[in-house]
Every structure is written in C-alpha cells, then in structure tokens.
Amino acid sequence: DIQMTQSPASLSASLGETVSIECLASEDIYNNLAWYQQKPGKSPQLLIYYASSLQDGVPSRFSGSGSGTQYSLKINSLESEDAATYFCLQDSEYPFTFGSGTKLEIK
C-alpha cells in the first residue's frame, strides 16, 4: 500500500494568515492526489483533485501543488470557517489511502 505521511498533525493560525499542509507519498503518485476538509460531525468535502484542480464551489483561497511524492495544500487569507481537519487522499493505486489528517485551529 502507498503510505501518505501528512504534516503537521495540528496547526494554529490567525485570521487572514496563510497556512500550508504537506503530504508525502511513499512512492510516486503522479499527481493523483486530492484534499478534503472535514468539520466535526460532518462528512469530508472535496477541495482539490489531481493535485491542483479546484473543485467547483470551493473558494479560490484554497490551492494545491506538488508532484511526484510531495504535495501541499495552501490556504490564503484564513477565515473562521476554515477551522476543520484536512486530509489528503492518493487515488493513484489500489487501495486508495488517506493521510492522517491536520487539525487547523483559527486563533
């Protein structure tokens, strides 16, 4: 299985700041990476697919980048509604696997 190492595990930032979350794959996943946002008690919502494509309806302050084994999610101009846990998903190879998650707190 492809292992997805996500960092940091938690993050605290202020309104208006920019943050980045990283995912490192155990092998090349050829940009087959998605990012999800999950709020407490809710199901995950798709933010980014194919490493950098923004899902319809997702604010443009979210962006994804990376290639090979290293990928990142950047959130610009943090808003209070961005407080959530974020997961990466590799869909390059079965079984699809998720990162361990990053809990983002807004100060």
Next chain:
Amino acid sequence: EVKLLESGGGLVQPGGSMRLSCAASGFTFTDFYMNWIRQPAGKAPEWLGFIRNKANGYTTEYNPSVKGRFTISRDNTQNMLYLQMNTLRAEDTATYYCARSKSDWYFDFWGPGTMVTVSS
C-alpha cells in the same frame, strides 16, 4: 441536488453480520462508481472498496483489509448501494460513508455516514 443517505448502522456483536444501505438521488446513478469508506472516531478515513458504473460492468474492487469479509453491491433499479459485512470485529467500529466518484479516482460527494459499533 445530489443526495446520498446511509442507513443500517447500529450495535452488533463480534462475529456478527450487518448490511448497510445507501440511497442515492439527484444524479444518474448508473454513471457513477460508488464507494464505501469508513472512519473510526478521531482517525483518518479508510477506503473499503467500490463498485464500478454501468460502462465498466459494475465490477468491484476491495481494500485487502476487508476483502473476503465485506461485499459491495448495487441495485440500479432502486438507486441503492449496499455493504454486506460479515465476521465483524471490534476494529470494524467506525462511521461508514458511501461516496460517489466518476471513475476510479477521488470521491466528489459523500453521504452523512452511519455509525457501526461492534461490541458485546
């Protein structure tokens, strides 16, 4: 409006069986792969498997972690997805989600989930 709604969760004893259902609406069900994903409380999700769409013959793919114990099926006349779970263990305790995907890639919409607790 796309909707997915899981049902059938609850408490089951170790070694028991349970069938989860997922009712789909608001999209052409047969065009989509349908996935099951679970998430233990406070942990990352785990993809369990999918059943392909009509164009790909409704074949299935499973995570080896559940292959042989879990079976995914669909009723395309009722727009329903199912997960049959056998020989359940305590470590199967989780919230179970159905999710759709256009192909064998990311999931673009998830249901709200149903909780399964395996305990005596």
